[in-house]
Amino acid sequence: MNSKRWFAIIVAVVLLVASIGFRFVSSLATTNFAEMFAFQDNKFEEEVIEEGVGEKIAVLELNGIIQDTAPTPLVNTTSYNHKRFLEMLNEAGEDTSVDGIILQVNTPGGGVVESAEIHDKIVEIQEEYEKPIYVSMGNTAASGGYYISAPANKVVAHPATLTGSIGVIMEGYDLSELADKWGIDFNTIKSGKYKDIMSFSREMTGEEREILQTMVDDMYADFVDVIVEGREMSESKVRELGDGRVYTGSQAKENGLVDELGSLDDTIAYMTEDYDFSDVEVVKYNYSASLDEFFGMSVQSMFTNEAEFLGVMDMVRESNAPRAMYLYSN
Numbered sequence: 001m002n003s004k005r006w007f008a009i010i011v012a013v014v015l016l017v018a019s020i021g022f023r024f025v026s027s028l029a030t031t032n033f034a035e036m037f038a039f040q041d042n043k044f045e046e047e048v049i050e051e052g053v054g055e056k057i058a059v060l061e062l063n064g065i066i067q068d069t070a071p072t073p074l075v076n077t078t079s080y081n082h083k084r085f086l087e088m089l090n091e092a093g094e095d096t097s098v099d100g101i102i103l104q105v106n107t108p109g110g111g112v113v114e115s116a117e118i119h120d121k122i123v124e125i126q127e128e129y130e131k132p133i134y135v136s137m138g139n140t141a142a143s144g145g146y147y148i149s150a151p152a153n154k155v156v157a158h159p160a161t162l163t164g165s166i167g168v169i170m171e172g173y174d175l176s177e178l179a180d181k182w183g184i185d186f187n188t189i190k191s192g193k194y195k196d197i198m199s200f201s202r203e204m205t206g207e208e209r210e211i212l213q214t215m216v217d218d219m220y221a222d223f224v225d226v227i228v229e230g231r232e233m234s235e236s237k238v239r240e241l242g243d244g245r246v247y248t249g250s251q252a253k254e255n256g257l258v259d260e261l262g263s264l265d266d267t268i269a270y271m272t273e274d275y276d277f278s279d280v281e282v283v284k285y286n287y288s289a290s291l292d293e294f295f296g297m298s299v300q301s302m303f304t305n306e307a308e309f310l311g312v313m314d315m316v317r318e319s320n321a322p323r324a325m326y327l328y329s330n
Contacts, residue, residue: 043091044088044091044285045285045287046284048281048282049283050268052279054278054279054280055099055100055272055277055281056097056280057099057100057281057282058095058100058101058285059264059283059285060103061106061284062080062085062106062145063080064080064106065079065080065107065108065109065110065327066082066110066111066118066144066148067080067111067114068082068111068113069082080110086117089118089121089122089125092285099277100134100271103135103136105136105137105138105149106138106145107140107144108165108329109142109145109327109328110325110326111144111326112324112326115148118148119147119150132154132274133151133152134154135149135155135156137156137158137161137163139158139160139162140161142164142328143165143166143325143326143327144325146165146257147223147326150226154259154270156258156262156263156270157253157258157261157262159249159250162247162248163246163257163258164242164245164247165327166224166241166244167220167244167326168219168220168223169325169327169329170212170324170325172198172199174200175200175201176202179201194208194211197212198212215324216324219324223326231256231257233256237256246328
């Protein structure tokens with residue numbers, strides 16, 4: 001390779017590095033570091049939404065699908081972060097200055113395990129710290145969203161909230177006919193005949209369907225038990241209501257799935273009245289981004305297309321694995 005070609009390559013590399021450096025410095029220049037690191041000593045920032053000097057109510061938001069799919073350092077998003085929410089809930093429970101907790105729930109549900117972890121943490125806080133936990137439902141609080149709401153001391157929904165969807169779903173794809181049409185062959189080496197259960201490369205057998213149905217039925221029974229215990233309803237009533245359909249907030253109140261109709265402000269008022277709080281202070285927990293998360297977001301802003309591509313690839317990989325969900329989808 002002659003000297004001119006080497007020189008051209010070096011110039012191209014320098015220009016590329018300079019371009020990345022310029023974008024990174026630009027992102028730093030537009031960041032308010034004083035605000036960003038104002039709460040370095042606390043994992044969660046308390047945003048005062050109602051001032052008072054009496055009892056204290058903490059509001060925690062749960063938005064998005066309940067999945068344990070925290071963003072990677074290079075691909076940060078603003079979607080639901082399971083680990084973070086559990087930490088937030090735990091902190092509100094342990095904080096002796098917090099007298100009551102309100103969960104602002106807006107989710108179509110999510111993973112069976114993740115929903116159970118939130119449910120168990122709520123029950124733990126109620127029993128160990130004897131703090132009331134209310135739920136204020138947003139646009140949607142269905143399936144896993146209702147699962148985590150069931151143990152709450154009081155559930156408040158907007159009349160137009162979509163809730164219910166009590167049940168379990170497990171979905172997969174059968175692309176075998178499409179593969180035959182395109183002349184695609186799948187080569188599968190497995191240690192047991194059920195190792196590739198729900199594979200999209202072939203039709204599911206009746207025996208496999210029976211295995212999976214048994215699993216789904218067991219998880220549905222757990223869902224029913226959670227509602228029976230949390231809402232103090234009979235099992236027959238829960239199973240009657242829990243056929244997978246969604247209900248509006250108004251319908252849910254009529255059939256006993258929620259206690260009251262109203263907004264977040266109404267939920268705060270209910271808790272204040274029910275527990276004789278006076279001159280109550282209401283705070284909302286917000287997450288304070290750490291330095292590594294900030295750099296992750298900065299890098300993501302420079303490689304938007306690549307980040308989106310990686311996110312899509314993660315979704316594709318996850319969709320290939322069969323997974324039971326407490327999830328409402330339409």
